[in-house]
Amino acid sequence: MENLKDNPFLIDIDQVDSLFNKLVFRTEQADPICCRTEWQISFHEAFSPFRSLIINNTEDSLIAFATYFFPSVGYILEPLENHWFFACPLLGDNPNELLISLLQKEPFLKNPPYIIISGLIRESKITRTLIRFFQKRYDISLLEPTLYRSASLEDGLDGYLSRRTAKLRKNLKSAERKAQRENIVFEFVNPKSIQEADSIYSKVTDIERRSWKGINNCGITVQPSYSFYRLLIMRMTLSKTIRILFARHGSKYIGYMFGGVAGGYYRGQQFSYDEDYSHYSIGNLLQINMINRLAQENIQRYDMGQDMEYKRIWAEIRLETNTILLKPKVYNNPKIAIRSAVSEFL
Structure with missing residues (x-):
């Protein structure tokens, strides 16, 4: 777990032609511009610079998470942008494998983290693979969906x-x-x-x-x-x-x-x-x-962000993404009570 300024690879991702930005358009996204590094790293630096960044990749996949330790819960893995939840931290063809690999290493092997994954398209391959793998190991909860407005040009x-x-x-x-x-x-x-x-x-x-x-x-x-x-x-x-x-x-x-x-x-x-x-x-x-x-x-398309009343006369396309919380089954924290998402995804 290294900070952006300490790792040459992490500096490399903050480039227009980085693997990170290329993989955004190889992944089904509702809000692709906000999945790019301009948005995500700027948010991290302005809102939550205390977190460590974890950005792992293969030739065709990448995961981008921020992490920190919260005393009453343990480790948290969350998207770099954790306010509006526009971006998906799983990019490319097989990002779930990278996430699984990460969880098999310390400190997460002995201390399984709470994981928040945003920007998920309900019927996408990434979402279905994610749910199938994690439903036996984690309690899966669904946060409020993010609704968008877009217009065809x-x-x-x-x-x-x-x-x-x-x-x-x-x-x-x-x-x-x-x-x-x-x-x-x-x-x-x-x-x-x-x-x-x-x-x-x-x-x-x-x-x-x-x-x-x-x-x-x-x-x-x-x-x-x-x-x-x-x-x-x-x-x-x-x-x-x-x-x-x-x-x-x-x-x-x-x-x-x-x-x-x-x-x-x-x-x-x-x-x-x-x-x-x-x-x-x-x-x-x-x-x-x-x-x-x-x-x-x-x-070809104008993405206007979150669905609001005034945007509807300008934008005819309604999109939706989902954010899920993965809670390790070894934990039982009554403070987190969110409706089960498994039945809604499968």
Whole structure:
């Protein structure tokens, strides 16, 4: 169990063309961008750097877990990103074999850990193999599923708009005309260095402070979110996956949107706008300008993250992943009471 900074291999995985990132697209995923290292390692560093990382691999498979010792439970193995549970820590063709091998070594051989595995597709090969192997050795419990919203960008912007409601199309046209009358413009930026990314993040957080989220101290200006998204933007800049859009009124930046692209997918991360400009539908205009740009790049799907009411008019695809807790049968901790998952998976 080694820390990222102490192991050359772990440093190597934090690269755009690492085995880790390549295997993401060889594994059935609902949210592939958030399975990549830009998201996962940034989260680990910002939210839970006290944990040790375990990243083991073969030529065609990889497992990525964080671990720590919790006094009342014992060892915990969990995904690097353990808040939203977007990513799956099992990648490639046979990651379950790597997990089994890990559990046969110390300290886990004599002290079987609690294991949390997220991002599982219910009918996938990985999920079924996992359940079959562990159901005799572990109590298997199902946590709350993660629900996502995505939109197809097939057939470009026109195809996308054809799948939206007439009311949304009308509102967008009205908002575009209003923005043009007020000389509100939308511009993409392409940071090429850490320094440029940091400068852009300063603009992003300045806008955020003037948004409803910033005013209520619940946006990305609050730690540890501030550090997390800063690290994420920097890593996406280095991997050339970043897409950032600003709305500007004269010399004043009044809105932003950013996310990342890879493998034909775009994953939206954050957007906000100056509350003083809320009557200009800046959020909707950021969305449609970003979608137009993505369609021009031939991106095939826009992943919007967790399912929320406001996203449903923008995204017609509903996806679901599951997170399971594996509790060693040698333990009997009454504090953990979650419904059995075996019957639901098999």
